[in-house]
Amino acid sequence: MHPDLTALAAPRLGVFTAREAVRVGYRPDEIRSELGSGRWRWLRRGVYLRAHDLAHAEVDARLRHLVDCIAVLLSLAPGPALSHTSAARVHRLVLPGDVDGAVRLTDAVQWRRGRGYVVTRASLPDGDRGQVLGFPVTAPARTLVDCAREWGVVDAVVAMDAALCGGLVDREGLRAAVLRATHWIGVGDAARAFGLADGRAESPLESRGRLALVEAGLPCPELQVEVHGPQGFVARVDAWYEEAGVAVEFDGRVKYLDPVDGREPGEVLWREKRREDRLRELGIRVVRLAQEDVTPRRRRQLAVRVGALLAEPTAGVRRFRVVRTVEPGRGDSAVATSS
Structure with a gap:
């Protein structure tokens, strides 16, 4: 692969777009040839990954999901942040066993659903945002609250306990995240989970x-x-x-x-x-x-x-x-x- 394209894709786990390939000199027929030969693999329309990079990602379910997240983010206009279960995977939170593989995102101005992804419309203040591999992601405390609004209370407490025990969040930060979600759907469940959470639990x-x-x-x-x-x-x-x-x-x-x-x-x-x-x-x-x-x-x-x-x-x-x-x-x- 062209060195400039390799350098561009490397910080994103090897994911790149057709537009970026054209920019460094690939012709449309060359792109089709790479895809036809199997050297490049199709992730989404106009978003690709080299076959050996995909094979590497397939070994780790978290890494494989992150590849899907990057592919979705590259296919959408700038703005959405990884959130909910996708952000939970990024932060290595403890997830329920029945979580699906859909890429979850949050955007302040739009709600939409597409193949393999869901964008939730909600405010994203600076304190609730972070970055991973150059892409926006909800901070750990905000992620825990978003997930707790959708999960069962037991699963939410398990995740909060582990995050508190591991120092990923502190109790005051988690409390503040719950309060910022006041009046949101499901915040009562998040508040109950927070009240039951205890960072001394070690598993x-x-x-x-x-x-x-x-x-x-x-x-x-x-x-x-x-x-x-x-x-x-x-x-x-x-x-x-x-x-x-x-x-x-x-x-x-x-x-x-x-x-x-x-x-x-x-x-x-x-x-x-x-x-x-x-x-x-x-x-x-x-x-x-x-x-x-x-x-x-x-x-x-x-x-x-x-x-x-x-x-x-x-x-x-x-x-x-x-x-x-x-x-x-x-x-x-x-x-x-x-x-």
Whole structure:
């Protein structure tokens, strides 16, 4: 490919237009030849990508969607910004499993729908805008609010929890984004999700599990509580019920089947067992919940299983104390409490 066209397309993941190809010297018949041979691939009318660049993008679903986003943006008049689920992919937010592949955009002056894309009409103040690869995109907080206005509350909370935990947004910025969306359709759902969000949740399972406990009629647990015994630190538990002295651990299969840091699955399982043994030796009761335990169809069993433990507060002198972690933006980083 012509070096000038390569240089022009490189910052855009290799995407370029027919007009740009003509500008650097390609004749219409040469463009048809490149497309006919398969060296160039058609993305949209007048928007192309080299075959090996497309093959590279196909390996990563996020990258492939970004290629589609760039192709749509190049085919439209300047103005729309990537938004909603497309911006969520750009920012690496946690998406529901059933999100479709449509390119989502927002523009201050137009609403339109075309092949594979939807443009929503809405205001885009400077504070809600950013850039990716030279194209406009809604900022993370605005993106979370836009998505929360369309998604279910649980999916929205999962995304907000992960963004808060990862430092992509802070609580004040997210609150401001919700307030800017006042009177927009669905903002009530976004506000509810924001009220339930907690940046101490460290995985989607922890977020879904916390909400499942509440939906089962149980109290909302404290998150990421450290347990200290007579000899010092013992463990940090995912969730904690103080009065009952019950620790809740949310267990995903990946922790054991594909552990991090190069450890063997058997080693991870052994360490988890020993860790739980130390907690139980202090008189702490431990409940482990997997993904299937927090699904809607298991709410009744969840309420019975955990509720029975919460109905029996710990008796006698406790041989441990806890250190409570406070979500950034809500207070000091940690508060020690003796028990």
